[in-house]
Amino acid sequence: MIVIHTARELRKQIQLKKTSVGLVPTMGALHTGHLSLVKRASEENQLVIVSIYVNPTQFNDKKDLENYPKNLDQDLELLQSSSENIILYAPENDDIYPDGMVPKNFDFGSLALHMEGFSRPGHFDGVATVVEALLKNTTPTRAYFGEKDFQQLTIIKELNKQLKLGVEIISCPIIREKNGLAMSSRNQLLSPKDREEAKVIFKSLEAILKHAEKWTPHQMKQFFIAEVENLKGFKVEYFSVASPSDLIPVDHIEQHKMYRIFVAVYAGKTRLIDTVELKRK
Numbered sequence: 410m411i412v413i414h415t416a417r418e419l420r421k422q423i424q425l426k427k428t429s430v431g432l433v434p435t436m437g438a439l440h441t442g443h444l445s446l447v448k449r450a451s452e453e454n455q456l457v458i459v460s461i462y463v464n465p466t467q468f469n470d471k472k473d474l475e476n477y478p479k480n481l482d483q484d485l486e487l488l489q490s491s492s493e494n495i496i497l498y499a500p501e502n503d504d505i506y507p508d509g510m511v512p513k514n515f516d517f518g519s520l521a522l523h524m525e526g527f528s529r530p531g532h533f534d535g536v537a538t539v540v541e542a543l544l545k546n547t548t549p550t551r552a553y554f555g556e557k558d559f560q561q562l563t564i565i566k567e568l569n570k571q572l573k574l575g576v577e578i579i580s581c582p583i584i585r586e587k588n589g590l591a592m593s594s595r596n597q598l599l600s601p602k603d604r605e606e607a608k609v610i611f612k613s614l615e616a617i618l619k620h621a622e623k624w625t626p627h628q629m630k631q632f633f634i635a636e637v638e639n640l641k642g643f644k645v646e647y648f649s650v651a652s653p654s655d656l657i658p659v660d661h662i663e664q665h666k667m668y669r670i671f672v673a674v675y676a677g678k679t680r681l682i683d684t685v686e687l688k689r690k
């Protein structure tokens with residue numbers, strides 16, 4: 410596996426190979442969820458670029474950035490054993506922010522207003538700034554993103570459209586731990602007890618789906634809060650039912666329309682997010 414730190418070096422490598430390129434952007438501390446994206450990218454492209462960059466401008470909380478797990482040696486090992494044709498792109502700040510560490514301003518309309526956009530002001534400007542730079546630096550055929558960050562995925566599709574980047578954006582399903590908890594680098598920050606108890610998030614969402622025909626979003630939210638906050642140290646930040654196309658939360662569910670549930674929960678100091686499609690019969 411080749412490890413590269415600059416876009417210039419990267420371009421040389423890509424030109425040398427002249428192949429289809431799949432990009433998998435990550436912030437490192439890799440787990441099986443990330444590796445599912447890498448696997449899909451290596452099935453569909455001749456060359457895979459995995460980027461590892463913890464982007465400071467998408468963290469609205471300095472402590473969260475400081476505590477974000479980092480483990481480059483282990484990431485290298487995991488990637489090495491996952492596929493042959495991988496370039497690891499670990500850019501320096503200058504490579505992403507040649508004019509200084511400031512995010513650009515984007516207009517994603519309603520897509521960036523609610524849920525993560527509301528809870529983490531400026532987050533999506535930071536995300537879009539780094540993803541634009543990564544897409545421009547790596548010029549991939551396809552780029553792979555997880556549905557775990559469904560709002561981010563939707564915004565990146567919009568970014569790709571607005572900037573006419575012409576990249577095929579591929580969405581990949583959520584990979585979960587055995588107990589149902591969505592895999593996340595942040596799970597490492599949980600105590601063993603919280604990591605086990607955090608299964609309540611997905612278990613409650615599954616229970617809600619069983620009542621999807623009858624319950625209003627308000628009833629779903631009440632149930633979710635009661636289940637999750639029954640556990641010591643767990644606090645619900647938001648519970649929203651929203652259309653997957655405009656990401657605007659709704660109070661009423663209309664038959665024949667598609668919706669997703671979006672949640673953010675604090676388990677102690679660790680913030681976890683999850684999302685499921687609101688399937689009805």
Ligand code: AMP
Nearest residue numbers: 435436442554555557558582583584592
């Ligand atoms: P991150 O390193 O958390 O920024 O994630 C990098 C990419 O991996 C994003 O596109 C995430 O949506 C995706 N990802 C993270 N966790 C999972 C998961 N459990 N299942 C599938 N994709 C994931």
